[in-house]
Amino acid sequence: MKKLINAAETVLEDALAGVAAAHPELAVDVANRVITRAVRPTAPKVALVSGGGSGHEPLHGGYVGPGMLDAACPGEVFTSPVPDQMLAAAKAVDTGAGVVFVVKNYTGDVMNFELAAELAAEEGVEVRTVLVNDDVAVEDSTWTAGRRGTGATVLVEKIAGALAERGAPLDEVAALGERVNAASRSFAIALTAATVPAAGKPGFELADDEIEVGVGIHGEPGRRRERLRPARELVAEVVETVLTDHHLTAGDEVIALVNGLGATPLMELYIVFGEVAARLAGHGITVARSLVGNYVTSLDMAGFSLTLAKADGQLLELWDAPVDTPALKRA
Amino acid sequence: MKKLINAAETVLEDALAGVAAAHPELAVDVANRVITRAVRPTAPKVALVSGGGSGHEPLHGGYVGPGMLDAACPGEVFTSPVPDQMLAAAKAVDTGAGVVFVVKNYTGDVMNFELAAELAAEEGVEVRTVLVNDDVAVEDSTWTAGRRGTGATVLVEKIAGALAERGAPLDEVAALGERVNAASRSFAIALTAATVPAAGKPGFELADDEIEVGVGIHGEPGRRRERLRPARELVAEVVETVLTDHHLTAGDEVIALVNGLGATPLMELYIVFGEVAARLAGHGITVARSLVGNYVTSLDMAGFSLTLAKADGQLLELWDAPVDTPALKRA
CATH class of the missing domain: 3.40.50.10440 (Dihydroxyacetone kinase; domain 1)
Structure with a gap:
């Protein structure tokens, strides 16, 4: 550790x-x-x-x-x-x-x-x-x-x-x-497991080319393990999973959060976000507001989660309201 | 990779x-x-x-x-x-x-x-x-x-x-x-190496208990490799190294940046910052302003860097001025 x-x-x-x-x-x-x-x-x-x-x-x-x-x-x-x-x-x-x-x-x-x-x-x-x-x-x-x-x-x-x-x-x-x-609906993919200091070793084991699909923020098991694929393919599955559950349709607006789990470079989160926006555009869904970064992490886990919230006038107006916290600021 | x-x-x-x-x-x-x-x-x-x-x-x-x-x-x-x-x-x-x-x-x-x-x-x-x-x-x-x-x-x-x-x-x-x-003066410690996508493997190898002291943001070699030690000891060395080079003395004020290199949990960066502030206080140096987070990263490298800038009225006043960028915001 x-x-x-x-x-x-x-x-x-x-x-x-x-x-x-x-x-x-x-x-x-x-x-x-x-x-x-x-x-x-x-x-x-x-x-x-x-x-x-x-x-x-x-x-x-x-x-x-x-x-x-x-x-x-x-x-x-x-x-x-x-x-x-x-x-x-x-x-x-x-x-x-x-x-x-x-x-x-x-x-x-x-x-x-x-x-x-x-x-x-x-x-x-x-x-x-x-x-x-x-x-x-x-x-x-x-x-x-x-x-x-x-x-x-x-x-x-x-x-x-x-x-x-x-x-x-x-x-x-x-x-x-x-x-x-x-x-709101979310879905996460882990590339590596987090290590809790008191445990001293990763919470689960993944092979060098393996990912956990649907992982929880404490490393809880998801739906299955599979081979790592290009970001575009992973995002396609994550977006479709969320949309299916969410019943979002063309014309809807969303607040989108692409969240790093703690050990994923910001560059990769932007790559993921680009794919999310493109995939949603293909469905006629507009990203009205977004966040890209580490907002709900899982220690040193590599991976990302996607959260989509169906937006409306009230939610967007309150989302845009001033906030002054260490991790989220808006004038 | x-x-x-x-x-x-x-x-x-x-x-x-x-x-x-x-x-x-x-x-x-x-x-x-x-x-x-x-x-x-x-x-x-x-x-x-x-x-x-x-x-x-x-x-x-x-x-x-x-x-x-x-x-x-x-x-x-x-x-x-x-x-x-x-x-x-x-x-x-x-x-x-x-x-x-x-x-x-x-x-x-x-x-x-x-x-x-x-x-x-x-x-x-x-x-x-x-x-x-x-x-x-x-x-x-x-x-x-x-x-x-x-x-x-x-x-x-x-x-x-x-x-x-x-x-x-x-x-x-x-x-x-x-x-x-x-x-300004900076110094960094790496716990793991970054992997450049085109290279496909980590830029250098560290043993499970080894760190690179004085690493660069592209994984350039530092001063030496040694065993990982408790955060307090690592911070003591980093702070002393920076202070020695910087000629800071009791009564000075600094802007302090504790920066994650990409894969270090924010919780650990706060632990490091707490030790930095305590160590500086022991020298009679005040942290007038600070940043804790991922600001200058090195892909998926785990570790941190410390930057201390000797502050004065003009620098602090301009530091506090409004800014509105994706990564740094202040009303």
Whole structure:
């Protein structure tokens, strides 16, 4: 295992120390493992809180800031944060307008956020939960009942975050988050496996010419293994898989995210994006907005995921709204 | 070789097609291999043009936009662009106020940009060249006479770009670019080698526990190979090496860039940054501004580079100025 770490046991606290040093615009509570905005909103607003295992950076701490999240709760690598973290985060950022939990659909995360919502309610914090389950690869997986939550998380956090920033009420923000999730579908391909520091070796083995089609962001198995093919062929399969599930048709507009899983050069992500745009154009579908880069990673996994969200006027307008976070900025 | 490409021969044109599709705010001339801003400045201003081999994305195309570059010329992977590209770029963006070429110190790049400057002068475009040579690892290297140009390129392009955007004259913009380069020092460590698509195999071999100390962004040899050590120890050596060369002392402020070489998880870069900040604090040196992420990459190389620029009021004020490019944004 080759990693830039001090020790497997201190990966999370050392990374949080770095986030704190790099981002004076964030407040990092290392003891409670909660990241919030250094400057709190002055007027009451619905607060967005997310969290999940570490190893998916910039998710979620990189999306804390005006226009997006109010707080993030990082767990240990590929491990759900605990309810106490989520409760501490909810209490820290609630302005009286309530809190929306954005939760990726993994069994541990779902259970812990549910418990945290109950604890928060007991302390007078009203909570709604938006479950993200956009990955069309498999119905159930290693750590999941139902579909896994992946790239759509960024879209939910950005778009619902923009609405919350404008002062919309709790139920409206939560409903919009659910609408963004329902409008989104994702699919991923891995070229290599990620290595969790505490495990010390890759989570699975792939031959030199082999890929995992439909992989999860913790290395969960996908649909099958096959030979690596040219990017154009891989993208064709990924796009068709997403479109089939999504029922998108000619004339539709999408927000497209081509996401690197951590170890894929940006040059290759642009090659993939070019093929995605061309393939969608062939279907008469327009890419109205896009992101290309590392947004929901899986440590040092090579590969990519595609997320397509069916766009409409409201989603695009909120997508374009100002945001100022470490990983996503727009004036 | 596991890469998301169509064919080694079409990597650059396929990546440019992706850049064009993803960034309507850029104009991509695929035939001439020149990336410019889609919306040109309305008032005359000094134009900044950079370029170099591909495989270092987001360098340079990702830094084209208001507040930074006017044009970028991407060469084939790890190969200098040709004078015709640079000339086409200079002519496309010159408003009559002249052009600054930002050139990383590699023999091919230096020769080709020199020739382009002569050709441009013959066509009435006044050119100044800022040479970037911030890498303290080695004096001469595989492709270089003198020191290699690496992470400081981002700082030169950002800070000189901000001054150009304000309407400063040609000699002043070029002088500031040289001042930023002179204020900057870098040093890099590789955990793995990059694979150039046309070569099909890694540029060098490292054992499972081995690192290259002082590596270049094309995999050029550094100072030595040694065993991988904890991040804190590696950072201590890198910081001390840079400080010794830089003559920084207690009370100094720096702009610090902790840069991933392409395949290093962001979580690890934050761990490295935390150690850098702590080590500098031990010397009484303050990190006034920072960047943590993939800014000057080397395809799929794992590792990091550290760039420290001695800051002052003017540099910080221009660093903070608005910028709107694919890879660097600030309101």
